[in-house]
Amino acid sequence: MSGRAILGALDLSLFKGETVALTGPSGVGKTTLLRTIAGLENSHSGTITTPPNTAMVFQEPTLLKWRSLADNLMIPLKISQEKAEHTLASVGLAGRGADFPTQLSLGQQRRLSLARAFAADPDLMLLDEPFVSLDDALADEMMGLFESLQAGSDIATLIVTHSEREAKRLASRVLVLSGSPAVLRP
Ligand SMILES: Nc1ncnc2c1ncn2[C@@H]1O[C@H](COP(=O)(O)OP(=O)(O)OP(=O)(O)O)[C@@H](O)[C@H]1O
Structure with missing residues (x-):
């Protein structure tokens, strides 16, 4: 594909059962990274290895x-x-x-x-700002639901969020995507 590269050289591994938050400025490429991992974008080089069953949750319900x-x-x-x-x-x-x-x-x-x-029953869960634009009470309720659904599973989870509150509550690691082309830093 022609045009500027959105993502630079990235090295990202998720362990079973861990939740990693992905944050960074608007437009930096967080959704692009999620879509690339999910196999919805294929204009990349390098290797992406995902487990057999990946689920993706978007901001808006996709019913x-x-x-x-x-x-x-x-x-x-x-x-x-x-x-x-x-x-x-x-x-x-x-x-x-x-x-x-x-x-x-x-x-x-x-x-x-x-x-x-x-x-x-995914092995890998990719969530793109699933709790955005909810008031605090509803966001808390959704996070509680997320935690109860996740409890006892060994799903690896990557969650894009702009909210430090969400990242602190849900994730054990926070990664920041920044720059152009965008790279990851802890
Ligand atoms: N369908 C598209 N066509 C062309 N460019 C796009 C398209 N979708 C996104 N982009 C561009 O790719 C870049 C990364 O967008 P992306 O949606 O991945 O960012 P983001 O970090 O998820 O942003 P936000 O936090 O605002 O959701 C942006 O510069 C955007 O303009």
């Missing part, structure tokens, strides 16, 4: 509006109705499988998107 809540879980994840119901119940939506995403508040949609990513 299919024309499908029921149960379908939103069962179709992409290929899981049973029973597991779909269990996932719905885990975010306070027990018995709502036949409803549609537009019948949920934005907060409920975001919680369901998060729970869906965990229900995919």
Whole structure:
């Protein structure tokens, strides 16, 4: 691809079970890095090794509006109705499988998107500012949900955040992406 390189030479390893926060100025390339790791961008050189199952959570919920809540879980994840119901119940939506995403508040949609990513049983979870533009109380609730979904798993997690509060609460390491082309520093 022509044009300037957004990312410079990067060396990043995540251990099983650890949560790493990725921060840095707006426009530096955090989303690009996440998308590159997820295999959604391929204009890079070098080697990226990811485990078999990677899940990505975006800022905005990515539910299919024309499908029921149960379908939103069962179709992409290929899981049973029973597991779909269990996932719905885990975010306070027990018995709502036949409803549609537009019948949920934005907060409920975001919680369901998060729970869906965990229900995919990933080895690597990539989250792009999943709690941005929520008030502190709702952000705390979402972080609590994140922690309970993550508890006991050995998922490696890379979470992009602008919030020091989020990074401190959720991550054991914080990396800063800066410069142009962008490089990582601890
Ligand atoms: N679809 C696109 N087409 C062209 N340039 C893009 C596109 N998406 C992003 N860019 C450019 O790539 C660079 C990195 O963008 P990216 O979204 O990765 O930054 P970011 O660090 O995630 O920013 P933010 O914190 O604001 O979300 C920016 O300079 C942006 O202008």
